[in-house]
Amino acid sequence: MLTTRLATLADYADCARLFPELGVPDPVFTAEQFATRLLPRVVVAEADGRTVGYASWRLYGLTAHVVHVVADPAARRRGVGRALVGAVREHVADAGCSRWYLNVKRNNAVAIRLYQRAGMTVELExxxxxxxxxxxxxxxxxxxxxxxxxxxxxxxxxxxxxxxxxxxxxxxxxxxxxxxxxxxxxxxxxxxxxxxxxxxxxxxxxxxxxxxxxxxxxxxxxxxxxxxxxxxxxxxxxxxxxxxxxxxxxxxxxxxxxxxxxxxx
Ligand SMILES: CC(C)(COP(=O)(O)OP(=O)(O)OC[C@H]1O[C@@H](n2cnc3c(N)ncnc32)[C@H](O)[C@@H]1OP(=O)(O)O)[C@@H](O)C(=O)NCCC(=O)NCCS
CATH class of the missing domain: 3.40.630.30 (Gcn5-related N-acetyltransferase (GNAT))
Known part of the structure; x- marks a missing residue:
């Protein structure tokens, strides 16, 4: 069964393992950066006791910036991305946000489709x-x-x-x-x-x-x-x-x- 929950420091290793899937040049965050810069705005997805994805966001007043969304390559197309995006949406809506946004590579058709299905549209390039x-x-x-x-x-x-x-x-x-x-x-x-x-x-x-x-x-x-x-x-x-x-x-x-x-x- 696929579930999502807020991450804790104990999820650092799994999130750090998945981070390179984003294909960005940033170095992987350290445990300290995970604790101080990402937590508590991180959710993980679990299936059969394994972590199969994570997503993180930042809050700027009433605007939420979704920063990372990653599904384990071995668990793709099984709803992990959709569950993560849904969990982030719930958390930021609960925090009172009125808008959410993210940046996605223009050639990442899979992620664009995921976000379109979550109701997002292209705002700018x-x-x-x-x-x-x-x-x-x-x-x-x-x-x-x-x-x-x-x-x-x-x-x-x-x-x-x-x-x-x-x-x-x-x-x-x-x-x-x-x-x-x-x-x-x-x-x-x-x-x-x-x-x-x-x-x-x-x-x-x-x-x-x-x-x-x-x-x-x-x-x-x-x-x-x-x-x-x-x-x-x-x-x-x-x-x-x-x-x-x-x-x-x-x-x-x-x-x-x-x-x-x-x-x-
Ligand atoms: C983008 C990503 C998170 C999607 O995760 P996923 O668990 O495979 O996605 P889901 O199974 O939840 O699918 C959700 C929706 O995404 C879209 N999607 C997912 N995989 C797709 C594929 N191979 N082709 C087309 N659409 C796809 C579909 O719209 C799908 O919904 P649908 O099946 O109802 O049509 C995953 O591919 C990933 O981690 N990619 C690498 C990291 C990345 O690019 N992250 C986004 C950064 S902005």
Whole structure:
């Protein structure tokens, strides 16, 4: 029989074993990261006493972001994915969320079908790229005067409104331990914003009202890059093909093309 339940620390090994099935370049989470970053928002699916899948999510105010959904390859097409998605839906609806969303590779037809059956539709397209830091200087310079700034709590609402991001997500990203936030103002108005995880190293969200603002935004992040984390960074651009395009033109490699799918709850 297939059942789902909230995960505990004892499920770390099974979740870590299944994580590579997502096919993303992120290193598998450590037990400590599982405990502090994923739990308690993880469900596992069990069949005949075996763990056959897990799913995890994050909450940004009343918006839920489904982060991982994985079924064991040996147990696919038996309803594990559907059960996990259903369990996540129940938990986030119980938490009072009004919307849920996730990112899925545009060529992952199986997962897209699963999420469509759960009521989700495509909201926007996004692109993840890997950019050598050395290519930043090949990006176009902004035409007019701009000012880089370190966003503070007082900036969260303006950033959220400018880039249509839930304000809770801006706050959550800006305050994540170890993360660096950077912004660019033009005429006193926020025109670009990103948060950067030097440990990964990756920038997400990465938002700008014009492609030529990518350069000052990256220049604001670059001093925070860690020398032992390599010569490149990952950048995820949502719903902004010209911004992704300017990075690719400068020499970034496209890693994934994604859909963000979402639905009201
Ligand atoms: C996506 C994934 C979780 C689906 O898990 P699963 O347990 O095999 O899926 P289920 O058996 O619950 O099927 C649920 C629905 O998914 C779709 N689906 C699943 N496998 C499919 C396949 N091979 N072809 C087409 N649709 C498929 C169907 O719509 C299915 O519902 P239906 O049978 O009523 O039509 C699983 O394939 C997986 O772990 N993939 C690797 C990790 C991944 O890509 N995760 C998603 C990241 S966004």
């Amino acid at each position: 996004s692109t993840s790229v890997q950019l050598p830091w050395a290519k930043v200087e090949e990006l176009p310079r902004p035409a007019g005067p701009i000012g880089a700034f370190a966003p503070s709590p007082a900036d969260d609402a303006a950033i959220a409104a400018r880039f249509a991001i839930p304000v809770e997500r801006v706050t959550a990203q800006r305050t994540r331990p170890g993360y660096v936030a950077a912004g660019v103002r033009e005429g006193g108005v926020v025109a670009a914003f990103a948060t950067f995880d030097p440990d990964y190293p990756g920038a997400y969200p990465f938002c700008a009202t014009r492609p030529d603002l990518a350069r000052p935004l990256l220049e604001a992040l670059q001093p925070h890059a860690l020398p032992d984390r390599g010569e490149t960074l990952f950048v995820s651009v949502e719903g902004n093909a010209p911004l992704a395009g300017v990075l690719v033109d400068a020499g970034a490699r496209v890693l994934f093309e994604l859909y963000r799918m979402s639905a009201p709850l």
